[in-house]
Amino acid sequence: MVLLLFYFFCFLIVVSAFLMLLTRHILYAAFLLLLTFLGIAALYALVGADFLAVSQVVIYVGGVLVLLLFGIMLTHQPVGGQPSAAPQTESRNLWWGALTGIGFFALLAQVIYKADFTSKAWIVSAESQKRLLNNSSIPHLGANLMTHYLLPFEIIAILLLVALVGATLLASRKS
Amino acid sequence: MLSLVFFLLFIPLFALAGVYAERKVSAFIQDRLGPMEVGRYGLLQTLADIIKLLLKEDIIPSLADKRLFKLAPLIIFVAVFAGFAAIPLTPTLIGSGLQVGVFFILAIVSLDVVGIMMAGWSSNSKYPLLGAMRAVAQIISYEIPTGLAILAVVMICQTLDLQSISYQQGIWINHYQHLEADQNYLFGLKPLGIDITLVGGFLTWNIVRMPFLSIAFVIYFIASLAECNRAPFDIPEAESELIGGYHTEYSGLRWAFIMLAEYGMMLLVSFLGVILFLGSWNTPLPNLGYLALADWTSGKPDTLWGQLTSIFWLFSKTFLLIFAQMWIRWTYPRLRIDQLMYLCWKVLVPFALAIVLLCGVWRLWMV
Numbered sequence: 001m002v003l004l005l006f007y008f009f010c011f012l013i014v015v016s017a018f019l020m021l022l023t024r025h026i027l028y029a030a031f032l033l034l035l036t037f038l039g040i041a042a043l044y045a046l047v048g049a050d051f052l053a054v055s056q057v058v059i060y061v062g063g064v065l066v067l068l069l070f071g072i073m074l075t076h077q078p079v080g081g082q083p084s085a086a087p088q089t090e091s092r093n094l095w096w097g098a099l100t101g102i103g104f105f106a107l108l109a110q111v112i113y114k115a116d117f118t119s120k121a122w123i124v125s126a127e128s129q130k131r132l133l134n135n136s137s138i139p140h141l142g143a144n145l146m147t148h149y150l151l152p153f154e155i156i157a158i159l160l161l162v163a164l165v166g167a168t169l170l171a172s173r174k175s
Numbered sequence: 176m177l178s179l180v181f182f183l184l185f186i187p188l189f190a191l192a193g194v195y196a197e198r199k200v201s202a203f204i205q206d207r208l209g210p211m212e213v214g215r216y217g218l219l220q221t222l223a224d225i226i227k228l229l230l231k232e233d234i235i236p237s238l239a240d241k242r243l244f245k246l247a248p249l250i251i252f253v254a255v256f257a258g259f260a261a262i263p264l265t266p267t268l269i270g271s272g273l274q275v276g277v278f279f280i281l282a283i284v285s286l287d288v289v290g291i292m293m294a295g296w297s298s299n300s301k302y303p304l305l306g307a308m309r310a311v312a313q314i315i316s317y318e319i320p321t322g323l324a325i326l327a328v329v330m331i332c333q334t335l336d337l338q339s340i341s342y343q344q345g346i347w348i349n350h351y352q353h354l355e356a357d358q359n360y361l362f363g364l365k366p367l368g369i370d371i372t373l374v375g376g377f378l379t380w381n382i383v384r385m386p387f388l389s390i391a392f393v394i395y396f397i398a399s400l401a402e403c404n405r406a407p408f409d410i411p412e413a414e415s416e417l418i419g420g421y422h423t424e425y426s427g428l429r430w431a432f433i434m435l436a437e438y439g440m441m442l443l444v445s446f447l448g449v450i451l452f453l454g455s456w457n458t459p460l461p462n463l464g465y466l467a468l469a470d471w472t473s474g475k476p477d478t479l480w481g482q483l484t485s486i487f488w489l490f491s492k493t494f495l496l497i498f499a500q501m502w503i504r505w506t507y508p509r510l511r512i513d514q515l516m517y518l519c520w521k522v523l524v525p526f527a528l529a530i531v532l533l534c535g536v537w538r539l540w541m542v
Contacts, residue, residue: 027240027243027296028243031243031289031293034289050273050274050275051274051275051278054275054278054279054282055278057282057283057285057286058278058281058282058285061282061285061286061289062282062284062285062286062288062318063285065289066285066288066289066292066311066315069289069292069296070292070308070311073292073296073304073307073308074308138274138275138335
């Protein structure tokens, strides 16, 4: 059952990503991106990373995608008074893009193939103890963020604060 | 599974009753009678309206983006409906006992925004687009005070699991895993030395456990009104200026789905408010010496009596909140967009931030 769901979501991700590349309609691409993000969140949920799955939805769907859609809608100028003319893109660098994509895929596939995850010691031990799916990842995540990874965590916080203040400053500047 | 079937049937029923209640409440407030013609006291009025809606023609504007236009109401409804998966109905009945329940519902609310945007854009008409813009700007802004108010509760309860938060607010606290040894003290403060673990009632609700959470509750309630696009925050569908906002172009069944999602959203945020602040499915009556009111009005979690009483308390508190939502809608005028943003960013957010800070300090005293 889980395997079936896994393949279903993989299929969803791949198909929506592929269609996103093919469509020239920006808004369709954005909504297909929604499917990709949700599919990835579902994959996280399937491997027991509950917090990561929900974070994926909050950050990518609730934040990035909504901002993207908002940007397209606000900046879009109807062409020639015809409001139905949806914003479109033209495809450029088709061959280089395809080549980079396929090359990257080959590289990743090779690395994953060579890594041989099933024989890694910690995965074997976790699988034998059946702990992986029954425990939530939040307590460990929280404890680690507040101890081992406190400095990166704080740096990210400051970075976000700077971005926020900067955005406010840019928006409030009178031209 | 039971929870899924229950909500699938309950949300349409609630929408039926909710629309009727809304009309009667508004009529009472405006000193009218409301619907009186169909059935006794107009009880069958909404049923008649639904039948009319189902028989209506499904109009799709010829210049609309047809695929997105058809899909949008479904996305809006599914997003709201998915949120109910994490709502604990009784001590044992919950759709998905996931550890990140609160966070999941927050994520779902943001998914709803995408559907609204899709509806507004694909209608390809001025009013829906303006309505969608306003809706999204409003929902995104009010997610921040909502999130902060919820964060305050999470800091006090130290969990994102809605069922654990529920258990912590009543006399059955020790019946949940990881909470076997927990004690509740008055105002959550151990130094006061007043153990109320077996007293329960409203004294163990989060708004009393940490008194400042009552302010957080007010913030949450105001922000939740904005998240459901309810008056006085209904500028996205302000009927006097935008006709119907993002659902202006919809008719028939698709419009019914959007309405269903709207009432579903009211129900969802009210459930969440009750669970987080008002003791979830726990009884409001405390044990007072020989008057063991809490024991009498709430059964053990795993018994049938326990299920029935907890469902009764959860729903009565939720309906009370929904009544308050309707009451506010019919008494306050609509806010202007600048007043809306002022209220969010300059009033609610600073107060919510202060409460989060206070909760951190309070939590240190609670141990």
